[in-house]
Amino acid sequence: MPSFTANTKDMQFLLHDVLKVSQSATPGYAEMESEFTEAVLDAAGKLASEVLAPLNPVGDAQGCVLENGVVRTPDGFDAAFEAMKEGGWTALDCDPEYGGQGMPYVMNCAVNEIFVSANMAFNMYQGLTHGAYSAIHAHGTDAQKAKYLPKMVTCDWTGTMNLTEPHCGTDLGMMRTKAEPQGDGSYKITGQKIFISAGDHDLAENIIHLVLAKAPGGGEGTKGISLFIVPKFFVNDDGSLGDRNAVSVGKIEEKMGIHGNSTCVMNYDGATGWLLGDLHKGMRAMFTMMNEARLGVGLQGYAVAEAAYQNALAYAKDRLQGRAITGTQNPDGPADPLIVHPDIRRSLMDQKSFVEGARAFTFWGANLIDQSHGGDADAEGLVSLLTPVLKGFITDKGFDSAVLAQQVYGGHGYIEEWGMSQFVRDARIAMIYEGANGVQALDLVGRKLAAEGGKPVMAFFEMVKAECKAHDADERMKPFTDALKVASKQLQAAGMFFMQNGMTNPNAALSGSYDFMHLMGHVCLGLMWTRMAAAAHAALDGGVSDTAFYEGKIATGRYYMARQLPACGTHLARIESGADPVMALSDDQF
CATH class of the missing domain: 2.40.110.20 (Butyryl-CoA Dehydrogenase, subunit A; domain 2)
Incomplete structure (x- = not known):
């Protein structure tokens, strides 16, 4: 049976080394000292590994049953739900006026990643309640809020x-x-x-x-x-x-x-x-919570991939198969562990570099949502631009990563008792619901690029440029900044192609929208890896004791920049091929 351990060390690195939350002026962040966030994340991790993760295969095998008009959930779900309620986990970032704890959204995001990795299907019961709570909180009358929200905050009502x-x-x-x-x-x-x-x-x-x-x-x-x-x-x-x-x-x-x-x-x-x-005005009410909801689905994409990666890594270290091409690594055993083989390492590095980059991207998105809640219009515009990328790109790549993890197991990955099949099957829905990913791409290209006269996307390009310029004098950062500059120029070239061709031939833009979403996703993760590498170098320069973690972070980032970011060139070439290859066939030629 698969296991799961919350990666709280990486979360702490993002919160305090990269985002520097406790030093931020964002409302609620000053209280998020390292000791506090560590205690919250550790407690969430304990509940996840000891209670939620063991129920994941149970829920998968049993499913839900409709009996006499009532749905019965799998064995153990009721007790686990009570444990989640008693721990106050359903109320983390809810309004204290209705019984919530009033923490920033980024903390709710971090905790929910842990719960999704442990048991995505179970966590949806409280996660969907949070969405409904947000809609009533934003649009309900005082009487409606008083009537429904206290019980929804505690999940006595979902x-x-x-x-x-x-x-x-x-x-x-x-x-x-x-x-x-x-x-x-x-x-x-x-x-x-x-x-x-x-x-x-x-x-x-x-x-x-x-x-x-x-x-x-x-x-x-x-x-x-x-x-x-x-x-x-x-x-x-x-x-x-x-x-x-x-x-x-x-x-x-x-x-x-x-x-x-x-x-x-x-x-x-x-x-x-x-x-x-x-x-x-129902659509307006629904879209109030759309940025949070779609970020939450993007989170599901990489959170399931995190759990799958952890198990694939453990299997690769334990499973003996073949000998290392450069010489025996396990002389006392009949074979070397899988992890000695370069292609297995490629797979694991693809997974690791994606998951850690996606986590950073999602935490940054949650940070922007917190800033927007504090009245920052620029942050709201930026997260609105990034939302389809957070949802579409991360869930696409999260599914791919879960498949890579399954592949590490070989034939055992296809056998249900090992649990890897469930990660693949669970991850697949995130590409579809809360707006299928093709729709996310159309939203990005058709609406978000031109929003506010293009102000958010231009701000994004300036942000990337400033990040690169900030590290001009640091030779250690050249593998990051050089690659990011190239990718950013390719993203700008794709945007220019749409501007030059989209008005006269809208299909030229829409045919390239999916590639643009992925191109922008890679640039966003490249930006995240540049920030993480800079933070890791700063920590090493400051004399941290855990050098292996920070050195590993830099090496993983170099891998992403060298092996994943070049995909931007392929996406640009597809975009610039225009609509003709896509629209060439008549309907009856398919």
Whole structure:
């Protein structure tokens, strides 16, 4: 059975050597001293390794079962959920006014990485509740906040988001779910939603569904969509639970992975709901939490890859196969361990350099969200630009990394008892939900590059330029800055191609959007590795005792710059080939 240990040392390095959180003026950061964050992360790691990780294969094997209209979760999930609630883990960055601990979002991000690595399907129950909490917190009335948020903060009640319908996924303008106004200010919600993660379960007393539906007078398309609070059980004025609402589970979807999470078809048969936010402004309410939600899915991409890498590394050190080409490394054994072979090391270095770079990118994104919460408009613009890259690039590469980890095992990686198959199957969904990655690429190229007249993307290029210039006098940094300069120029060339060709031939831009997302992703990780290398050199210059960690960090970064960043050239060549190769065939020639 796979094991997992939280990589808290790397998280501490990012928080304190790279982001320097306790020295930041960002609200809430001054309290994040190293001893405090270490204690929080260590406690989360203990819960993850001792309680959550052992349940990961259990959830995968058992899945969820629909019995008499109620979803039953796998064995052990209820006790683990109680342990998570009792530890206050569901309330880390929630508003203290409603029982939260008020920590910065970056701490919630770090802790959730640990929980996702240990058991992605289980963590979704509280993770999705956080999204629903955020929407109500941002758009609810004072009465709605007081009624729902305290119980959602503690996860005594959980939450969902109901968007997708059988005939429409990304194109929400085709939505058929209706909301009919009633005389008392409520609405009757009628329709069917699919792919609703944690749509029903036995872990909480109540489930607060947030449902997108069309109310009269809103017009066609997405302009007519509103967002409604539809509880599973009605909530009385004194906070107690009343009768069951007219919402039910049609079935549990049979999925490729995340079996421990109940993905439901939800039927609303005249269920009573209450408007959340403004009428016909449901899309605005939904997008309030989109940056956090999509960053959270990107986090899932590398967090599962982290767990898969840890197990692949252990296997590579233990499994004896063949002899090192340069001479025997294990003379007392019948063969050398797998890790002596260059191709296995290439695979492990691909995984390690991706996971550590993606973690840095995600923590930086969370840091920008914290800054935006503090009123920094530039940070908000930048994280909005980076969000499709965080979600799309990291989940694509996270899946690839999980496959590489499985490959290290050879045939054993294909056998269920070793657990590597689950990492691959679980990681796959992150490329699809919360906006499929092709849509992320279209959002990046079609909307985000031109946002605010191009101000955020120009700020990003200036940031990369300034980072390179800051290390001009340090010869040790040349492997990083030289490679980053080349990659940044390639990203700018791709953007220029879109500007020169996109208006006259939109397909020229859209055909290259996916490559642009990956090109920008590599540049972002190159920027992260440059920052991490600089921080590691500074730590070594300061006389740290753990030289192996910091020297290893620099060597891993050099690997990424030498072996991964050159992919930017390939992506640029594909972009500059334009739309013709993509659009050449007629429909009937496929």
